[in-house]
Amino acid sequence: METAAKKESFNYRLWKYDGAPGELIPLLQSAQEHFGYIPRRAITYISGVTAIPESDVYGVITFYSQFRLQPMGKFVIRACAGTACHVSGAKAIIDTLEDELGVEVGDTSEDGMFTFLTVACIGCCSLAPVMMINDETHGRLTPASVRKIIKKYRRKTDNENTAGVS
Missing domain, CATH: 3.40.30.10 (Glutaredoxin)
Structure with a gap:
């Protein structure tokens, strides 16, 4: 998927966010797809949009092995x-x-x-x-x-x- 399409997908998912409890993981998946990992600024942004404390967002990221806090190699x-x-x-x-x-x-x-x-x-x-x-x-x-x-x-x-x- 091209970068513009990834960004659009990530932004669309954030825009569509309705506060449902199960939405955090799809938001994190979109962020990781967009950035290649989940940078600190994405955690802060997602926390602000969802009103979920950054520590809770970080807890979900570190609980699931699919999420990365550092860029992946080529x-x-x-x-x-x-x-x-x-x-x-x-x-x-x-x-x-x-x-x-x-x-x-x-x-x-x-x-x-x-x-x-x-x-x-x-x-x-x-x-x-x-x-x-x-x-x-x-x-x-x-x-x-x-x-x-x-x-x-x-x-x-x-x-x-x-x-x-x-």
């Missing part, structure tokens, strides 16, 4: 830590990702390229251990294959940054 990596992946070596995959990216689970790399998360299950147990990078699934992972995949994504970004430059 590539969001979700490593599966479910049972099938766990017994197939997920710990080694997670350790390799932390080493390669220079971040811990839940963090975004300093260059803003990668956000690294773990999830309970991706739903591809037959490919364990598995990770997703944005919408692309990578399975039957080894530490070596993880390093190769991360290198590919770094090259992809390098190529985008140098496209058209001579």
Whole structure:
């Protein structure tokens, strides 16, 4: 969805707000879709529109794992830590990702390229251990294959940054 459309959707949802108790989560979802995360100014604004105290809005944001208070990286990596992946070596995959990216689970790399998360299950147990990078699934992972995949994504970004430059 284009930025103008996201902004329109967020503003429309705020305009439509009628004080119904269940409206806070859809408002937060719209804010996150618009900004890519929920910045402090959005919390303040939503609190003002809804008359819900900022502390309560913040409490809802931190309760649900879908909401982010920090910007996400260009590539969001979700490593599966479910049972099938766990017994197939997920710990080694997670350790390799932390080493390669220079971040811990839940963090975004300093260059803003990668956000690294773990999830309970991706739903591809037959490919364990598995990770997703944005919408692309990578399975039957080894530490070596993880390093190769991360290198590919770094090259992809390098190529985008140098496209058209001579």
